[in-house]
Amino acid sequence: MNILVFIFTFLMSTHVLFAQDSLLASNSAIPVNESSLADSPIPPTYLSPSEFTYAGFHRTTLMGTPPYRETTIKTTPFAILSGTYVAAITALHIYQVNTIWDSTTSFRIIEDGDYGLYVDKLGHVWGGYMNAYILSEFLMGSGFSHDAATHWGAAMSFAYQSYVEILDGFGKNWGFSPSDMYSNMLGLGFFVGQHHLPFLQNFTPKGNYIPPSWYGSKHRDQSSSFIDDYSGYTFMLSANVNNLLPKALDTYWPDWLNIGVGYTARNLTYKNGDRKYLIGLDINPAMVLPDGGTEWNWFKQSLNYILLPLPMIELSPDGPPVFRLMYPFHFSIGSIHF
Numbered sequence: 001m002n003i004l005v006f007i008f009t010f011l012m013s014t015h016v017l018f019a020q021d022s023l024l025a026s027n028s029a030i031p032v033n034e035s036s037l038a039d040s041p042i043p044p045t046y047l048s049p050s051e052f053t054y055a056g057f058h059r060t061t062l063m064g065t066p067p068y069r070e071t072t073i074k075t076t077p078f079a080i081l082s083g084t085y086v087a088a089i090t091a092l093h094i095y096q097v098n099t100i101w102d103s104t105t106s107f108r109i110i111e112d113g114d115y116g117l118y119v120d121k122l123g124h125v126w127g128g129y130m131n132a133y134i135l136s137e138f139l140m141g142s143g144f145s146h147d148a149a150t151h152w153g154a155a156m157s158f159a160y161q162s163y164v165e166i167l168d169g170f171g172k173n174w175g176f177s178p179s180d181m182y183s184n185m186l187g188l189g190f191f192v193g194q195h196h197l198p199f200l201q202n203f204t205p206k207g208n209y210i211p212p213s214w215y216g217s218k219h220r221d222q223s224s225s226f227i228d229d230y231s232g233y234t235f236m237l238s239a240n241v242n243n244l245l246p247k248a249l250d251t252y253w254p255d256w257l258n259i260g261v262g263y264t265a266r267n268l269t270y271k272n273g274d275r276k277y278l279i280g281l282d283i284n285p286a287m288v289l290p291d292g293g294t295e296w297n298w299f300k301q302s303l304n305y306i307l308l309p310l311p312m313i314e315l316s317p318d319g320p321p322v323f324r325l326m327y328p329f330h331f332s333i334g335s336i337h338f
Contacts, residue, residue: 067145100227117268132192165180205235205236212232240258256288259279259281262307285303322337
């Protein structure tokens with residue numbers, strides 16, 4: 001999942017380099033007449049807005065135009081994004097060689113199913129999904145059709161995560177974990193499944209990393225970097241309640257307000273820690289934040305996959321339920337804690 005930081009930052013900073021290429025393509029495909037551009041018909045080479053949605057809400061691409069119906073490679077964006085992907089993989093390899101893979105041994109298989117009290121496995125699920133999402137966005141920005149970008153994005157994510165697992169197999173403190181691969185494939189399968197079964201889009205995997213020291217917890221014992229500091233990760237499956245309610249009731253529920261269930265473990269050692277089960281409110285930022293330019297609209301759409309600090313009830317096997325106003329942060333007013 002660590003590739004996300006590199007790629008996400010680059011997407012926001014380099015859009016301007018090839019936006020002109022997209023604008024020229026858009027202007028050549030969409031004739032301008034006395035009618036407003038909003039009234040101009042979408043050419044058949046592009047998907048219509050109703051065909052490019054997530055859980056019924058309109059999506060946007062990196063370029064701000066609808067995705068192509070058939071793949072039409074745009075040379076400049078493809079070269080820039082491909083080069084960025086290679087550069088990100090290279091930078092990550094160097095970083096990981098000097099941290100989690102700094103000591104090597106012969107290849108070995110080590111099953112670590114309950115490592116990090118399963119937070120590690122949820123990280124692989126979410127990481128596989130997010131890698132596929134971002135890579136598919138790269139490909140659509142380069143001119144791939146929605147279908148092709150989805151399938152190739154998932155395939156490229158699988159290739160990258162397989163490479164990571166194989167390198168883990170040579171790590172002195174690690175090993176090739178079959179359950180890690182299964183978790184990767186679950187995330188990828190859910191990503192592709194949402195494309196072919198739109199009902200699944202009503203359930204969105206979300207995750208975040210917040211350093212444990214920020215809210216009075218401990219980093220995972222012997223973690224070498226934030227990548228394996230599982231004490232700081234929280235994962236949630238957020239349900240679009242409005243879409244799931246009967247038509248007679250959905251008007252009473254805000255379309256931007258979701259409910260999610262989540263899991264984390266704090267103060268981790270190798271296989272011990274404090275399990276936390278979560279239920280709380282969640283939002284779709286694309287429905288709450290105001291519209292803006294292409295970059296902003298794409299950013300708030302993608303922010304929907306990040307778990308924001310929102311009201312949660314934390315359930316623990318070792319204590320009573322705890323309400324947090326902005327999970328996982330703690331606040332106090334006198335004797336009231338939330």
